[in-house]
Amino acid sequence: MEIKTIKRIAVLTSGGDAPGMNAAIRATVRAGFFYNLEMYGIFRGYEGMIQNDIKKLESKHISHILERGGTILKSARSQEFRTPEGRKKAFENLQKHKIDGLVVIGGDGSLTGAHLFYKEFGIPAIGIPGTIDNDLAGTDLTVGFDTACNTAIEAIDKIRDTATSHDRLFFVEVMGRDAGFIAINAGIGSAAAATLIPEKKMPIERLVERLKARTKAMKQSNIVIIAEGGKSGGAAEIAEKIKKQLPYYDIKVTILGHLQRGGAPSSLDRVLASKLGVAAVEGLMQGKYDVMAGVINNKVVYTPIAKAIVGHKEVDEYDFHVVKILST
Numbered sequence: 001m002e003i004k005t006i007k008r009i010a011v012l013t014s015g016g017d018a019p020g021m022n023a024a025i026r027a028t029v030r031a032g033f034f035y036n037l038e039m040y041g042i043f044r045g046y047e048g049m050i051q052n053d054i055k056k057l058e059s060k061h062i063s064h065i066l067e068r069g070g071t072i073l074k075s076a077r078s079q080e081f082r083t084p085e086g087r088k089k090a091f092e093n094l095q096k097h098k099i100d101g102l103v104v105i106g107g108d109g110s111l112t113g114a115h116l117f118y119k120e121f122g123i124p125a126i127g128i129p130g131t132i133d134n135d136l137a138g139t140d141l142t143v144g145f146d147t148a149c150n151t152a153i154e155a156i157d158k159i160r161d162t163a164t165s166h167d168r169l170f171f172v173e174v175m176g177r178d179a180g181f182i183a184i185n186a187g188i189g190s191a192a193a194a195t196l197i198p199e200k201k202m203p204i205e206r207l208v209e210r211l212k213a214r215t216k217a218m219k220q221s222n223i224v225i226i227a228e229g230g231k232s233g234g235a236a237e238i239a240e241k242i243k244k245q246l247p248y249y250d251i252k253v254t255i256l257g258h259l260q261r262g263g264a265p266s267s268l269d270r271v272l273a274s275k276l277g278v279a280a281v282e283g284l285m286q287g288k289y290d291v292m293a294g295v296i297n298n299k300v301v302y303t304p305i306a307k308a309i310v311g312h313k314e315v316d317e318y319d320f321h322v323v324k325i326l327s328t
Helices: 019-033 044-049 085-097 106-120 145-166 181-189 203-216 235-245 257-261 267-285 305-310 316-324
Strands: 008-013 038-042 054-056 101-106 124-127 168-174 195-197 222-227 250-255 290-294 299-304
Touching: 008 019, 008 044, 008 299, 019 038, 019 101, 019 267, 038 044, 044 085, 044 106, 085 106, 085 290, 101 106, 101 267, 106 305, 124 305, 145 168, 145 222, 145 250, 145 257, 145 267, 145 290, 168 235, 181 195, 181 222, 181 316, 195 203, 203 222, 203 235, 222 235, 222 299, 235 316, 267 290, 267 299, 290 305, 299 305
Parallel strands: 008 038, 008 101, 101 124, 124 290, 168 222, 168 250, 195 222
Antiparallel strands: 038 054, 290 299
16 A cells, blocks of 8 residues: 655544544644644534535644533534535545545544545545544543543432432433443442443343342432443333332432533543544554554554444443442
8 A cells, every 4th residue: 555645634523522522633733733734624524524614724723622522623414425426525625625634533433434435535544533432442442431431420429419318219321322331430430229231131120129129228329320222221211110110219310411422521531632633643644544543551553444333342341240249
């Protein structure tokens, strides 16, 4: 494969926003400036690429964004980019700006777009895993995951105050799509009575028995963490099933939802995003195309995007073991 001379790099954020995306944008742009490259921002993801919403970036555009949640480049999902015609229009717009490298910050759908774009038009692209779900192979952590876990735990701590005051049973639903990483971490970090994740099905009968045992042990509060996308249903559905078998419980349901996407990124997410932003630019310059930059065992690695988006990332078995022991 021929290593191309990179002179102009464009960066975009796509899909759901995640805390730390701005830190990744900042690091990408500053790394580009360090290597005397011209840096461009594509606004509203692939939709902005199609609409030619592309602007040259200067230092002033990335000042004081490290600590901000969300993304200054905005984000959107583009149905048109899913079509060959849409991608061709996007490619023509990149050519107008003479852009010869692309950094895509997002989850599996966003990285799939970068992969297709490289295969069809040969634009060198590197992905940065920006998703609170932590469901991409090729990295121990994704940008935004740690902050989302902290947000969930802080919210659950507040819920516990009222749960204890009123002897209530709370079912709290956290995000994660079809992955249980946030739920497991929130379960351990908030001393949950039980944690239900898509990867491990817990029969309702077993949950009922656990709650009965906790009642017998006179536990002061009961909080059950439910990962969205679970096989047993969402928090409201499971709460309804439990109410039928344990009618004496005062049951409440809280769905944390998009609260987990916002807020200032944690120290860990700021550092991770910064490392990956620099790694993305350096990877492009070294001829590493169609890959995702990630961190494994605190070392930067590059994983083919095709592998990162289809590789099955399992919840750590020991984490699941810990949450079971600590919830008894």
